[in-house]
Every structure is written in C-alpha cells, then in structure tokens.
Amino acid sequence: MKIVDAKVIVCCPDRNFVTLKIVTDQGLTGLGDATLNGRELAVAAYLSEHVAPWLIGRDAHRIEDIWQFLYKGAYWRRGPVTMSAIAAVDTALWDIKAKAAGLPLYQLLGGASREGVMVYGHANGRDLAETVEAVGRYLEMGYKAVRAQSGVPGLDTAYGIAKGELYYEPATKGLPEVQVWSTEAYLDFAPRLFEAIRERHGMDFHLLHDGHHRMTPIEAARLGKAVEPCRLFWLEDPTPAENQEAFRLIRQHTVTPLAVGEVFNTIWDCKDLIQNQLIDYIRTTVVHGGGLTHLRRIADLASLYQVRTGCHGATDLSPVCMGTALHFDLWVPNFGVQEYMRHSEATDAVFPHAYRFEAGYMHPGEAPGHGVEIDEALAAKYPYDPAALPVARLRDGTVWSW
Numbered sequence: 001m002k003i004v005d006a007k008v009i010v011c012c013p014d015r016n017f018v019t020l021k022i023v024t025d026q027g028l029t030g031l032g033d034a035t036l037n038g039r040e041l042a043v044a045a046y047l048s049e050h051v052a053p054w055l056i057g058r059d060a061h062r063i064e065d066i067w068q069f070l071y072k073g074a075y076w077r078r079g080p081v082t083m084s085a086i087a088a089v090d091t092a093l094w095d096i097k098a099k100a101a102g103l104p105l106y107q108l109l110g111g112a113s114r115e116g117v118m119v120y121g122h123a124n125g126r127d128l129a130e131t132v133e134a135v136g137r138y139l140e141m142g143y144k145a146v147r148a149q150s151g152v153p154g155l156d157t158a159y160g161i162a163k164g165e166l167y168y169e170p171a172t173k174g175l176p177e178v179q180v181w182s183t184e185a186y187l188d189f190a191p192r193l194f195e196a197i198r199e200r201h202g203m204d205f206h207l208l209h210d211g212h213h214r215m216t217p218i219e220a221a222r223l224g225k226a227v228e229p230c231r232l233f234w235l236e237d238p239t240p241a242e243n244q245e246a247f248r249l250i251r252q253h254t255v256t257p258l259a260v261g262e263v264f265n266t267i268w269d270c271k272d273l274i275q276n277q278l279i280d281y282i283r284t285t286v287v288h289g290g291g292l293t294h295l296r297r298i299a300d301l302a303s304l305y306q307v308r309t310g311c312h313g314a315t316d317l318s319p320v321c322m323g324t325a326l327h328f329d330l331w332v333p334n335f336g337v338q339e340y341m342r343h344s345e346a347t348d349a350v351f352p353h354a355y356r357f358e359a360g361y362m363h364p365g366e367a368p369g370h371g372v373e374i375d376e377a378l379a380a381k382y383p384y385d386p387a388a389l390p391v392a393r394l395r396d397g398t399v400w401s402w
Contacts, residue, residue: 001024001025001028001059001060001061001096001100002024002025002058002059002060003021003022003023003024003055003057004025004224005045005160006020006021006022006023006051007020007057008020008034008044008047008048009053009376009379010044010384011380011382011383011384012385013332013344013346013347013350013378013379013382014041014343014346015036015084015170015315015316015387016035016037016386017035017318017350017351018033018035018036018040018047018088018241018345019031019032019034019042019374020032020042020052020088020089020092021376022060022089023398024060024096025028028060028096028100028256030089030091030092030093030369031091031095031320031372031373031374032090032091032149032287033091033286033287033316033318033320034085034086034087034088034091035287035321036084036288037171037316037389038388038389039080040384041168043084043085047088048264050085051070051085051089051246051344054070054073055089057289060097061097063094063293064087064293065242066093067086067293067294070086070288071086071140073221076136079265080288082093083265083266083288083289083290084288086290086294087287087289087290088289088291090294091286091287091292091320091321091324091370094291094293094370095366095369095370098368098370099368099369101368102364102368104364104367104368104369104370104371105327105329105364106327106328106364108332109296109331111331111333112174112330113330113332113333114200114330115361115399116330116362117326117364118144118145118192118338119143119148119313119330119337119338119339119340119357119360119361120144120146120233120338120340121138121143121145121146121227121340121341122160122168123135123137123138123146123148123149123381124149124150124168125151125161126159126161127151127153127327127388128150128193128196130151131150131197132193132196132197132200134148135148135197135207136199136200136201136229136327139205142358142359142360143205143360144205144361145207145208146205146206146207146208147160147209148161148197148207148209148211149161149209149210150189150193150254151183152185152189153189155180155181155182155211157159157390158186159212159214159299159402160210160212160360162228167181168314168315169315169316169386170389171388171389171390172387172388172390173385173386174386174387175389176388176390176391177388177391178391178392179393179402180343180393180394180395181392181394181400182395183214183216183394184212184229187215188400190223190227191223191226191227191230194207194209194227195219198230203359206337207231207232209224209232209235210236210237211223211235211236211238212236212237212401213237213238213241214392214400216240217246217247217249217250217316219239220235220239220250220321221253221254222253223235223237223238224250224253224255225253225254225256232256232257233257234261234280234310235256235258235259236258236259237259237260237262237356238258241261241264241273244273247273247277247279248278248282250278257280257389258280258281259280260277260279260281260282260285261279261282261283261284261312262283262285262312263274265288265290266290267298270282270298270301270310271301274301274305274307275305277305277307279307280308281308281337282302282307282308282309282310282346283309283310283339284298284312285311285317285321286310286317286328287317287321288312288398290326295328299332303334308335309327309328309329309334309336310334310337311325311328311338311339312342313339314341315341315342315343315344315347318347319343319351319353319355319372320370320372320374322353322372323353323364323371326338326355326362326363327340327364330363330364338373340357342393345371346382347402349375350375350378350379351373351374351375352372353365353373355372371376389402390402
C-alpha cells in the first residue's frame with residue numbers, strides 16, 4: 001500500500017491546530033496531529049518542505065522503517081519541531097494500518113488492559129473559594145481525579161486559570177502576554193488551598209496540581225512536604241527538568257509523587273529520571289514524543305521501574321492526539337491517568353471523533369483506526385490566527401519560567 005499524498009492542514013477552530021493527512025493508493029487515509037502551541041507554523045513548514053516529499057511512494061505499512069528514516073535520516077535529531085512532525089506521520093500511519101485491518105487502534109497495540117481510561121479534569125478559580133467550588137462541580141460530573149489551580153493573593157494572574165468553566169487556552173492573539181509571578185506568595189498560599197479542598201470534599205478522589213516549572217528544587221521540596229497530609233495524586237512539573245539531578249533533592253525531602261515530561265520529546269529526555277526512580281509518572285505525549293512508536297518505548301522503559309504514564313492532554317493537542325492517546329492508554333500496562341481538557345464545540349465539529357467520556361472514564365471507541373476524522377471544508381472556514389503563550393516575570397522584572 002503506497003503513500004500517494006501527504007497534506008498539511010492548518011486551522012483555528014477557537015485555537016490553532018496542525019494536522020497531517022496521508023493518502024494511500026488504496027483510498028485509505030490517516031490523520032496525525034502536529035500541533036506545537038505557539039510554534040505551529042514551524043512544524044507545518046517542516047512537514048511540508050522536508051517530510052511530505054520523502055513519503056510519496058513509500059509503503060504505508062512500514063511504520064518502523066519510516067520512523068527510523070525520519071529520525072536518523074535527518075541527522076539533526078530530536079527537538080519539539082522534528083519530533084512533532086515525526087509523530088504526525090507515525091500517528092497517521094498507525095491510523096491507516098488499523099483501518100486496513102478493520103480494527104480500533106488499541107487492538108493492534110495488543111488489546112485493552114482495562115475497561116476504561118481514568119481522566120482528570122481541570123478545576124480552577126480566581127481565588128480559594130472559587131477553586132474549592134470548581135472541584136465540587138467536577139466531582140458532580142463524575143470525575144475520579146481533579147487538578148486544582150487557583151489565583152494567588154497579591155497576583156493579578158496565575159497559571160491554569162481559565163476564562164471559561166471548561167475550556168482553557170492560555171495563548172493570546174498577537175505578541176505574548178507578560179504575567180507577573182511570585183513564588184513566595186504561591187508557596188504561602190498553595191498548602192491552604194489543598195487543605196480547604198480536602199476539608200470540603202474529603203479524601204475519596206484523586207487531587208492533582210501543576211507547579212508548571214516555577215519552583216527551585218528546594219522550594220518544590222518544601223511544597224511537597226507541606227502538602228503530604230492532603231495526599232496529592234501528583235505534583236506536576238515542580239521544577240525545570242533540564243537539570244535532572246534536581247529531582248533527587250526533591251525526592252530526599254518529600255514522598256509526594258512527582259510527574260514530569262509534557263515538554264519531553266524522546267526517551268533520552270526522561271531516561272535518567274526513570275532509571276534513577278526520581279519521578280512517579282511520565283507525561284510525554286503522542287504528538288511531542290514522536291508518535292505511538294516512540295511513546296511505547298518510553299512506556300516500556302518506565303514499566304521496568306514502576307513509573308506509570310500520565311500523558312499531557314491539554315487543548316493545545318487536537319482531538320486527533322486525544323483519540324490516539326486514549327488507544328495508547330487503554331492498552332499500556334503501566335497506565336496512571338490521562339489529562340482531559342475538553343475542546344470547544346467548534347473544535348469538536350472540525351474533528352468528529354469516536355471517543356467518549358462517562359463517569360470519570362474515557363474510551364476511544366470501536367471505530368477502525370484511532371477514530372478521529374477531519375471535516376476539511378469546515379476547517380477551511382477557520383484560518384490560522386497567530387497566538388502566543390504568555391511570558392512570566394518576577395516582581396522585579398526577571399524573566400521566569402511560565
């Protein structure tokens with residue numbers, strides 16, 4: 001089965017997405033997500049100029065060979081642009097292979113390891129009271145796991161605070177928004193937030209929180225230790241992971257589980273963290289981690305050290321990535337949890353899908369392939385609209401990790 005066309009589709013149904021559509025000589029098509037929030041056109045150009053011409057005439061069934069060709073054949077390996085492009089090809093080819101077999105994708109991976117995929121929702125508020133109330137709304141919707149983010153007293157903005165109740169898009173149109181941050185104010189406030197949530201809603205659900213790379217290692221250790229009585233499911237991205245030895249310092253001071261990896265692109269980014277058992281959950285995604293072919297290798301390595309998966313699933317990943325991730329989640333033996341941020345109605349209309357949510361769990365559905373398609377005519381009505389993620393500065397003006 002030969003590849004006869006590879007088309008890059010860029011659209012903006014409430015936010016920007018990059019989608020690769022591969023067409024075969026047997027009429028089967030496959031979709032892959034290539035979205036890189038704030039840098040979408042870099043991946044679109046990489047695909048159009050440097051990848052798509054190499055695909056024409058190749059056997060669509062030779063997924064591993066094509067993956068190796070795109071990775072090793074480029075010489076300039078790794079990085080978010082390259083790996084997102086490779087992921088789009090890989091995902092589209094798995095979609096085609098499953099469609100050719102007439103099976104949902106998870107069956108080709110080895111079948112289901114569970115009946116459903118536990119997901120967590122995003123509860124947030126402008127202050128403590130609003131966030132506590134928001135957690136309750138997610139529990140009422142049936143979620144078994146909830147991530148809580150709140151505005152911090154004394155700060156005008158804070159990471160994770162949505163403009164609406166269910167949809168969160170931090171990117172703003174035009175140039176990046178500058179947000180002022182104070183780690184000291186955050187560290188004084190965060191333990192009180194989790195204590196209030198547990199006091200109001202009890203312990204019978206999983207509570208998660210994202211530090212979003214903003215703490216030093218010792219600050220992260222302090223927070224992890226302070227919130228141990230609140231029994232967090234995980235503390236996500238407590239400190240930048242470029243210096244992976246930093247996680248050893250955090251580990252020495254707290255038993256709060258640690259999650260990291262949404263910005264990782266290859267197994268080499270997380271190898272030491274996993275092998276040295278410095279984290280509990282690996283959050284690498286299908287789209288930014290080189291596709292299913294590579295993500296499975298990361299998961300297999302993690303399983304040797306009892307590290308579980310917790311794939312990133314924000315709305316900066318299209319429904320194509322979400323659908324594919326759910327097939328991966330249903331199969332992967334060392335599954336932990338899946339992030340689930342609901343897309344807008346416009347996005348769901350452009351990307352009709354088979355996956356569904358019910359009582360805190362999701363299922364990818366039984367449609368052949370990964371179960372997500374694209375309405376190209378509708379997508380064309382939503383042209384690319386440049387947007388950028390915020391930039392954080394401390395109160396004295398120092399640029400900080402957003």
